[in-house]
Amino acid sequence: MFELSQFRRQFPVVGLALALQLPFMAVNAFAQDAVVQIGLAAPMTGAYAGYGKDTANSAQLAIDEANARKLVIGGKPIKLQLVSVDDQGDPRIAVQVAQQLVDNRVVAVIGHFNSGTTIPASQIYGKAGIPMITPAATNPAITQGGLSTVYRVMATDTQNSGTAGKYAATVVKAKRIAILDDRTAFGAGEADEFEKAVRSHGSTIVSREYTSDKAVDFSAQLTKIKSQDVDLLFFGGLDTQAGMVVKRMRQLGMKATFLAGGGVADANFIKIAGDASEGSLAWDYGLPLESLPNGKTFAVKYKKTYGIDLLPYGPFGYDAANVLVKAIESANSTNPADINAAIKKIQITGITGPIAFFPNGDLKSASSTLYEVKGGQWVVVTTGDPGV
Incomplete structure (x- = not known):
């Protein structure tokens, strides 16, 4: 049997193009008129691959449950098919796979995972009139671009990190606060909203430092922050780097409270920070x-x-898929424009809570949870609707 790897070695450029198109070729080769494709774009390789695969698995559960009900739309039986693509957490690749999904005529998209990939990809879907629901991207800019086809099923950074900023100023009562972020659309977005909330509630930002999402050493930034005698450090970024940051803080003798936004309260952070x-x-x-x-x-x-x-x-991926299923059923149509119109009216209770959207696509009943590490475990401190 001729292996794809052999093809790539002999024809590297063509091999890459073929690799990008394989998911769509496989779908089209066996597709029937009754098959309705829903796209899913997330990082399936790289640092965030675990999250991407988890989102895809969860969405597939929702699709399987819908197919088990034998859906009939417009008087015809249909079968939903999830077409998952790997955006590698890279904005450039995200635009490419978004266009591939559009060209493959998916009726809607679940994705993307990172804010930095979601922002440019949403433009591709918007031009094609294809609704997109992100299960994880939180930067406020995603729903501020005037697109009528963009939705999300979790709180924005304004809601979540804004709540963190309010908490730092009014509950922790920190007076001298430093910020360190990874300069991604996600991390910087968190940090920006945190800073706004802190300032609006009377506390002072004495230092705003930056790193990259590839960095493993934060000594220079933390040494500078330590010299400014801060009460609290907010980190905008994900779990792996957050763990390294807090570990280095304590090695340097810093006693400041460590506070992070979303994407940190998991076992990986504790494993790295010890x-x-x-x-x-x-x-x-x-x-x-x-x-x-x-x-x-x-x-x-x-x-x-x-x-x-x-x-x-994962639960957000499952809920995003179910929103699309319910919208297809409600519209009694597989036309993207009809699905999009139905999403705007949707009101369901998902695994993650009530789901309905503001006109710009943000979730109406967004919620957040404050966690603290106690005894080597994340423990819930308080929950509620985020707001500043």
């Missing part, structure tokens, strides 16, 4: 899964299906 993680705080998106009516049931179903534990963004 004992230094104790007392760390993080405002994360949504409510604790175990506190939600169907949360535990969903986690058990996921593990039974895939043999692995559910990650934090």
